[in-house]
Amino acid sequence: xxxxxxxxxxxxxxxxxxxxxxxxxxxxxxxxxxxxxxxxxxxxxxxxxxxxxxxxxxxxxxxxxxxxxxxxxxxxxxxxxxxxxxxxxxxxxxxxxxxxxxxxxxxxxxxxxxxxxxxxxxxxxxxxxxxxxxxxxxxxxxxxxxxxxxxxxxxxxxxxxxxxxxxxxxxxxxxxxxxxxxxxxxxxxxxxxxxxxxxxxxxxxxxxxxxxxxxxxxxxxxxxxxxxxxxxxxxxxxxxxxxxxxxxxxxxxxxxxxxxxxxx
Amino acid sequence: xxxxxxxxxxxxxxxxxxxxxxxxxxxxxxxxxxxxxxxxxxxxxxxxxxxxxxxxxxxxxxxxxxxxxxxxxxxxxxxxxxxxxxxxxxxxxxxxxxxxxxxxxxxxxxxxxxxxxxxxxxxxxxxxxxxxxxxxxxxxxxxxxxxxxxxxxxxxxxxxxxxxxxxxxxxxxxxxxxxxxxxxxxxxxxxxxxxxxxxxxxxxxxxxxxxxxxxxxxxxxxxxxxxxxxxxxxxxxxxxxxxxxxxxxxxxxxxxxxxxxxxxxxxxxxxxxxxxxxxxxxxxxxxxxxxxxxxxxxxxxxxxxxxxxxxxxxxxxxxxxxxxxxxxxxxxxxxxxxxxxxxxxxxxxxxxxxxxx
Ligand SMILES: Nc1ncnc2c1ncn2[C@@H]1O[C@H](COP(=O)(O)OP(=O)(O)O)[C@@H](O)[C@H]1O
Ligand SMILES: [Mg+2]
Numbered sequence: 060x061x062x063x064x065x066x067x068x069x070x071x072x073x074x075x076x077x078x079x080x081x082x083x084x085x086x087x088x089x090x091x092x093x094x095x096x097x098x099x100x101x102x103x104x105x106x107x108x109x110x111x112x113x114x115x116x117x118x119x120x121x122x123x124x125x126x127x128x129x130x131x132x133x134x135x136x137x138x139x140x141x142x143x144x145x146x147x148x149x150x151x152x153x154x155x156x157x158x159x160x161x162x163x164x165x166x167x168x169x170x171x172x173x174x175x176x177x178x179x180x181x182x183x184x185x186x187x188x189x190x191x192x193x194x195x196x197x198x199x200x201x202x203x204x205x206x207x208x209x210x211x212x213x214x215x216x217x218x219x220x221x222x223x224x225x226x227x228x229x230x231x232x233x234x235x236x237x238x239x240x241x242x243x244x245x246x247x248x249x250x251x252x253x254x255x256x257x258x259x260x261x262x263x264x265x266x267x268x269x270x271x272x273x274x275x276x277x278x279x280x281x282x283x284x285x286x287x288x289x290x291x292x293x294x295x296x297x298x299x300x301x302x303x304x305x306x307x308x309x310x311x312x313x314x315x316x317x318x319x320x321x322x323x
Numbered sequence: 324x325x326x327x328x329x330x331x332x333x334x335x336x337x338x339x340x341x342x343x344x345x346x347x348x349x350x351x352x353x354x355x356x357x358x359x360x361x362x363x364x365x366x367x368x369x370x371x372x373x374x375x376x377x378x379x380x381x382x383x384x385x386x387x388x389x390x391x392x393x394x395x396x397x398x399x400x401x402x403x404x405x406x407x408x409x410x411x412x413x414x415x416x417x418x419x420x421x422x423x424x425x426x427x428x429x430x431x432x433x434x435x436x437x438x439x440x441x442x443x444x445x446x447x448x449x450x451x452x453x454x455x456x457x458x459x460x461x462x463x464x465x466x467x468x469x470x471x472x473x474x475x476x477x478x479x480x481x482x483x484x485x486x487x488x489x490x491x492x493x494x495x496x497x498x499x500x501x502x503x504x505x506x507x508x509x510x511x512x513x514x515x516x517x518x519x520x521x522x523x524x525x526x527x528x529x530x531x532x533x534x535x536x537x538x539x540x541x542x543x544x545x546x547x548x549x550x551x552x553x554x555x556x557x558x559x560x561x562x563x564x565x566x567x568x569x570x571x572x573x574x575x576x577x578x579x580x581x582x583x584x585x586x587x588x589x590x591x592x593x594x595x596x597x598x599x600x601x602x603x604x605x606x607x608x609x610x611x612x613x614x615x616x617x618x619x620x621x622x623x624x625x626x627x628x629x630x631x632x633x634x635x636x637x638x639x640x641x642x643x644x645x646x647x648x649x650x651x652x653x654x655x656x657x658x659x660x661x662x663x664x665x666x667x668x669x670x671x672x673x674x675x676x677x678x679x680x
Contacts, residue, residue, distance in 0.1 A: 217407060217409065219407060219409040220409045220410070220412070222374075222376055222403070222405075222409065223411070223467075223470075224411070224422065225376075225396045225397045226374060226376075226396055226397070226399075226401060226403040226471075227397075227422050227423035227470070227471075227474060228397050228398075228426030228427055228474070229397055229422075229426050230395070230397050231397075238411060241413040242411075242413050
């Protein structure tokens with residue numbers, strides 16, 4: 060009986076990993092193929108699709124735009140989201156639940172709707188430059204992640220330590236920086252990372268907010284596969300995977316992955 | 324002139340019901356005074372108002388003859404000890420204690436001198452590098468006390484500091500708190516709902532009920548001579564008998580209840596022909612077996628045992644009398660039987676008249 064369940068568990072685990080990692084393996088293998096089309100198994104070995112990434116100038120341009128949008132947007136989203144998360148956790152006021160819902164809503168609203176609405180109002184009605192529009196769209200996308208993750212960090216914070224600090228001579232403002240922030244830093248980092256990834260990967264919102272010269276990497280990849288069937292995109296995916304793995308490795312080394320789950 | 328004075332202070336959360344209304348309190352320098360009362364009576368509110376965490380809707384708070392009503396908490400120089408310790412989790416013991424000194428821009432060399440001194444005072448030397456999570460509850464509260472003391476506070480405020488500790492530690496810690504308080508001669512206000520705790524360490528106790536101080540006296544006076552029915556009940560008086568005052572002469576009262584006459588000492592301001600509750604502790608009543616035709620002495624009443632419960636070392640009896648049920652403790656062996664007739668005598672110096680509540 061016990062053995063039977065163990066077999067079943069092993070099988071299930073295997074299947075899960077197979078379906079999760081199988082496609083990734085295929086992409087990795089395919090990216091090294093020499094043919095101008097996706098072939099599995101490949102008929103040889105070549106690195107030319109990797110070098111092709113750097114020859115398509117739009118990839119580099121949009122990569123820079125994606126990074127800029129993600130970093131700059133993250134910074135602004137944090138400036139807006141951190142005080143919001145703090146106020147929502149710390150104080151009781153009227154319309155608190157409504158406000159909470161508004162901050163979370165971008166997760167619930169389909170990206171296509173959000174993208175189209177922003178296009179209609181920001182770009183068409185108010186003539187805001189495309190880059191700014193794209194930035195605003197991404198900030199709206201990132202705020203819920205920032206607010207949510209930081210809020211859960213604040214939920215574990217005993218606010219009487221603020222009062223303790225004030226009774227010992229620190230004013231409200233200083234208390235926030237030297238008492239509250241150090242105790243929620245893991246939440247802030249987690250929120251920033253999650254929203255960075257969300258911004259970097261998102262397609263739907265960006266689709267509406269891109270135009271001549273302004274586009275993000277995922278949009279550029281989408282455009283590319285519309286007209287080309289070669290393994291460049293596979294090579295690009297492998298690079299992004301490596302990028303993510305290095306990213307996670309550095310986090311693991313500096314903070315430990317457990318900090319995502321840690322309450323302190 | 325008192326060190327602290329609250330005058331006609333009114334406090335309300337969210338501007339709805341007034342938790343404190345025209346509240347008054349005066350505390351002398353160097354004293355430890357407790358606020359004692361049931362949960363929800365406004366003890367914490369009073370303490371937080373004094374600390375400056377709360378603002379009063381009306382009224383005045385004077386400290387050392389200065390108007391403190393609008394001075395923000397971080398300029399008050401009061402130490403506050405919380406029930407849940409409220410230590411800074413990201414700092415070690417040394418840094419926790421040093422926090423207040425850093426805010427006051429005390430030079431590093433002096434901080435390095437004073438923090439260990441404080442830790443010594445609370446018996447925690449050598450714990451400087453520990454983190455809060457590595458300490459027991461008792462140790463955490465000691466750190467919190469050291470942290471509040473190191474700034475040489477003008478006033479020390481405790482909000483149920485021992486409630487999260489187990490019983491033995493509570494007793495050891497309250498002795499410790501009293502020792503430190505007297506050693507430093509620091510004026511303190513101590514909030515608790517534990518009567519024994521307050522009585523054992525305080526110079527004066529204020530018994531609070533629904534936002535009002537019903538009595539403020541030394542622990543021994545409160546213990547013997549409660550002023551109101553609420554106070555009497557709260558500090559363990561179990562017998563409440565209706566009496567009318569027939570006369571009052573030379574500090575002695577003649578009382579009438581259900582046509583029996585009783586005598587009592589005048590401890591409170593009572594008026595002739597008004598009715599009051601006579602209160603007496605179960606251990607103050609003397610009980611003996613009823614003997615037929617024996618002359619009844621003064622202040623005594625006949626009754627019969629209704630219920631008997633064993634309290635360990637003595638028995639507690641509920642006795643049916645003309646005055647109603649009266650609870651009595653007695654260590655007589657063998658114990659009285661149910662239904663047995665007894666004579667209860669209520670010593671005149673133990674029978675206290677209080678306002679009906
Ligand atoms: N933050 C608050 N908001 C609203 N009402 C409160 C708040 N804190 C306390 N109260 C109310 O004020 C009253 C007194 O509370 P408190 O001073 O904490 O009592 P105690 O410390 O004696 O138990 C209670 O009725 C409580 O419900
Ligand atoms: Mg309280």
